[in-house]
Amino acid sequence: MALAQRFCPWRIKDADQKALYLRGDQLLVGDPNVDNCCAEKICILPNRGLDRTKVPIFLGIQGGSRCLACVETGEGPILQLEDVNIEDLYKGGEQATRFTFFQRSSGSAFKLEAAAWPGWFLCGPAEPQQPVQLVKESEPLARTEFYFEQSR
Structure with missing residues (x-):
């Protein structure tokens, strides 16, 4: 079994318990029962090249073949999905920091801070x-807390 396959049960x-799902090239948040979508299985692997006490992780979808990246636009970073294998990032691929999020515990939830842009967090839409x-x-009112749930 490929490394990514073992780490994709999330x-x-x-x-609000709305799940991340893929539509086109974007990760959206919604209720799979209402929005006619299927919650995306997320692969999570550590970035072994950064400080482990900050819990640096990569987030991949579609079996780890695409990863969430932070890209500079001139007006601040944006999120985009890129066709890069999460296992290559795990093995020490180039420019891995822009694919890395620090997983901060917030009670039973987590906040995901962009490693390349300190102070910027993954945020669900209102x-x-x-x-x-x-x-x-x-x-203000940023929806930055997320819950990780093992999928079956």
Whole structure:
């Protein structure tokens, strides 16, 4: 069994228990029962090249063949999915930091901070069927807490 396959049993949900799902090239948050979607299985592998006390992780979808990356736009970072294998990142691929998130515990939930952009966090949208994005920690009403649930 491939390394990524062993680490893909996760679903990520926001504080309202809405799951991350893929539509086109974007990760959205929604209710699979209402939005006619299927919660995405997420692969999680550690970034062994960064400080392990900060719990650096890679997030992959589609069996680990695509990974969430943080890309600079000139107005701050944005999220995008890139066709890069999570196992290559795990083995020490180039530019791995922009694919890395620090997993911070917040009670039973987690916040995911972009390693390449300290103070920027993965954020679920307030409106349904909108993409997940990055926001500054200071953003009021930011929906930055997520729950990891093992999928069956």
